[in-house]
Amino acid sequence: VAKGVGSEDQSRISGVVLIAVPESGLESLTKFFSGLPDGLQAAFVLAISGHGGAIGGLREIIGRTSGLKVKPVKQKDRLEPDTVHILPADRISSLKKSRFAIEQKKGVHKGPVDSFLLSLANDQGDKAIGIILSGLNVEGTLGLTALKEAGGLVLTELSDGVSRDGIVDHLLPAEKISQRLTSHLVHRLQATIEELESRNEELKSSNEDHQRRLLGKLQHRVKNILAVVRSLANRTAERAENLEDFTAHFEGRLSAMGRIQNIVTRTAEGSVDLAELVHDELVGHVAHYSDQVDVDGPEIELRAKPAQTLSLAIHELTTNAVKYGALSTPSGHIRVSWRIMAAADNPRLAFEWVETGVPVIDQEPARNGFGRELIERGLPYELNANTALEFRQGGVRCVMELPLDDKVIVRQEEGPDGGT
């Protein structure tokens, strides 16, 4: 795997080719460049030994024989595709993260070609390619060995008289070197394209999986809702006195489910704010309920299932209040409040609905058996809630205690006005 692939531009580079050539080898260089096709996406680095620094002639040769850009290397230059970077003479140059570093020669450790090849091998791995044109004599053997070990390719010209057995991949005439290099780079580009395509395929199929899972979840939700609606219809019918009575009750319950679906589907995880849930239910029945109702409690987030169950229960309490309770008389009042019961082993949300000012109350109303069943049996069953519903002098009192868990979540400890 190639190292030093930083930006998008760098990953587009198919290979980094160091070409080492003596000043006397310009003929080989011309042959090499004239054999290269356009658009290989390789970055070329040219090291000319004995080169005085004037690149006017080189620029002309390369420009005439190939479509490549020519750039004398400056400190911190980045490798660019389809560009020939010309290393400065009498300096030690290296590559780090695809950028050039130039320093003064210090001592006599390694030659400039070996130094650069070592950093090239280290920085670019199997993306590195070393080409020695014309006789360079001894310099380069050390660097080419490192490049070979890093998985790079080494090509040298026939006329390079130095024996580099076991290092050189191909010993060829200059024009054949460009052919060999071309096929190597084209092969690498194809491999890159194939890898990108397979990655793209993986991405596509994982997206499809994701969509299938989402659709499965949605299907499950919809079918469950239909089953709940079926049950609602049956239960409402059992208790209805006539068709008109059935329609009124059933529509009310269906609307309550519709309202909660609206809020639940607004967020991906299906979250509902408890205060909003209470508000939506009340305002669905009494446009200006605020004169008669106080709502207060800390910020609580409910997930879809507790939200659905709780909203149906609140719907039943509200319709009862509108027909027979606190909202049926101007003297009536409801206090809806909730607080956290912070027992360490069993933290709970205590929700309370207390009606006052109702002059006459049926102590054991039979008519609203469904709401009672939902509160006394449905909530304990679905939400592990403890509930109590009393029809007492002055109005209804309902207490529902829900365990705080990953579906009933405290968002803010105190209500806006200090909580209860």
Place this chain on the structure above:
Amino acid sequence: MAAHEPMSLKDKRILIVEDHYLIAADLSRVLAKLGGEIIGPVASVEAARAEMAQGAVDLAFLDINLNEQMVFPLADELEKRGIPFIFATGHDGEILPERFKSKLRLEKPFTVKSVKDAVRQLIDSG
């Protein structure tokens, strides 16, 4: 029992595992009308095990997804004990592990007829 005879679940002890109260209550009523004795209903695998420890169960209706907990371990236990069961589900068959793909399914939302048909098939195959 042959398919054309009037079907009765008389004296059959039927375990219902379903996390929605209203659906569980609905299914309980339908099965009770067919003569069954309802065990539960319960909303979790643990609660189902507790019921099974209390007494015999002749057949079971299993919702697949119980508050994000899958019912399959319970299905394996029922299988081991030779107790017939039906998956009552809103999912199509795709979510079922290979070993349960051939099992009876009751599609939600069910009707009295679809519950009867499922029970009849279960009894016939047993």
